[in-house]
Amino acid sequence: MKNVLWLLVGLLAACTAPSPRTGPQGCDIRKDAEIPITFERGLIGAPAMIEGNPVTLLIDTGSEASLVTPAAMAALHLQTDRRRRTTIQGTGGAITTQNAALQSFGIGGMEMLDQSTAVGPLPGVRNVRLAASGLVGADWLRDFDVELDLPHRRVALYRVQGCSGAYVPWQGPTTPVPVQIYRRGLVLLPVKLDGQSVTALLDSGANRSILSETAATRVGVGGSTPASDRPGTAIGIDGAMQATRGHRFGVLRVGGAEYRGPLIGVGPLQLPMADMLLGTDWLRVNRVWISYAARRVTIQPVRPVGDTRAE
Numbered sequence: 001m002k003n004v005l006w007l008l009v010g011l012l013a014a015c016t017a018p019s020p021r022t023g024p025q026g027c028d029i030r031k032d033a034e035i036p037i038t039f040e041r042g043l044i045g046a047p048a049m050i051e052g053n054p055v056t057l058l059i060d061t062g063s064e065a066s067l068v069t070p071a072a073m074a075a076l077h078l079q080t081d082r083r084r085r086t087t088i089q090g091t092g093g094a095i096t097t098q099n100a101a102l103q104s105f106g107i108g109g110m111e112m113l114d115q116s117t118a119v120g121p122l123p124g125v126r127n128v129r130l131a132a133s134g135l136v137g138a139d140w141l142r143d144f145d146v147e148l149d150l151p152h153r154r155v156a157l158y159r160v161q162g163c164s165g166a167y168v169p170w171q172g173p174t175t176p177v178p179v180q181i182y183r184r185g186l187v188l189l190p191v192k193l194d195g196q197s198v199t200a201l202l203d204s205g206a207n208r209s210i211l212s213e214t215a216a217t218r219v220g221v222g223g224s225t226p227a228s229d230r231p232g233t234a235i236g237i238d239g240a241m242q243a244t245r246g247h248r249f250g251v252l253r254v255g256g257a258e259y260r261g262p263l264i265g266v267g268p269l270q271l272p273m274a275d276m277l278l279g280t281d282w283l284r285v286n287r288v289w290i291s292y293a294a295r296r297v298t299i300q301p302v303r304p305v306g307d308t309r310a311e
Contacts (some may be wrong), residue, residue, distance in 0.1 A: 033108025043172030062203030063137035072133035174222020177255035206279035215275035
């Protein structure tokens with residue numbers, strides 16, 4: 001059996017018992033996992049277990065598929081699943097590999113048995129001390145409500161039943177944003193960049209937000225490169241380097257939240273579903289709650305709205 005999945009990475013455990021929270025009447029919010037994370041050069045690492053071995057996995061909402069790397073396959077002596085293979089499509093092309101057969105996979109105190117998992121590289125972890133053995137993608141995350149709290153270096157997973165409306169149990173003002181769920185769990189947000197409507201993919205596997213050249217032209221910054229733009233590079237799934245430029249836009253608006261003067265990469269991003277990747281440079285200044293079933297993202301800015309600098 002062959003799967004074709006999107007992987008958007010490299011553009012560049014502690015646990016608690018399930019804990020119920022009180023929401024609106026009839027709403028049950030139960031925490032299944034509290035996961036401490038590391039955050040290095042814009043990559044989110046989480047402690048996990050594969051076949052009883054402690055590993056670090058990236059948390060990547062921009063990948064449809066969870067995966068392990070070829071290096072982890074060899075180091076952990078993982079078995080090949082000869083019945084399944086996966087084609088991974090990314091910004092730099094596509095690769096097809098045979099899946100890995102995992103007898104045991106665990107994160108946040110939860111264990112899954114007999115998993116068939118894609119195998120692929122993580123180009124974005126080059127020259128980073130974070131030794132990641134793979135990633136946890138949307139195919140796994142979509143079964144939960146996911147709280148991404150990068151400012152406090154934590155991720156939490158919840159089971160939600162009987163909830164509707166504004167049920168996220170945070171103190172203080174929040175901004176709800178209706179979203180689309182593309183294919184197997186990719187989250188698409190409507191945003192505005194300098195007044196122009198743009199579709200953004202929420203991508204916790206991208207250490208930098210990046211806008212396609214086509215969308216940049218629509219926003220009004222296509223064509224010639226201003227002297228103030230910063231040259232940069234991005235790495236596709238095939239490992240190829242792609243030239244980008246960092247441009248200082250006027251205002252990014254996500255729902256009711258405004259971010260002034262964001263530095264966003266502009267490059268040859270070609271995605272069928274989105275004009276832009278909204279990466280960890282944005283996530284690091286917000287608490288974000290993804291409600292896959294409700295098709296809603298709730299945002300709570302944590303720093304001054306003008307501070308969108310990436311680490």
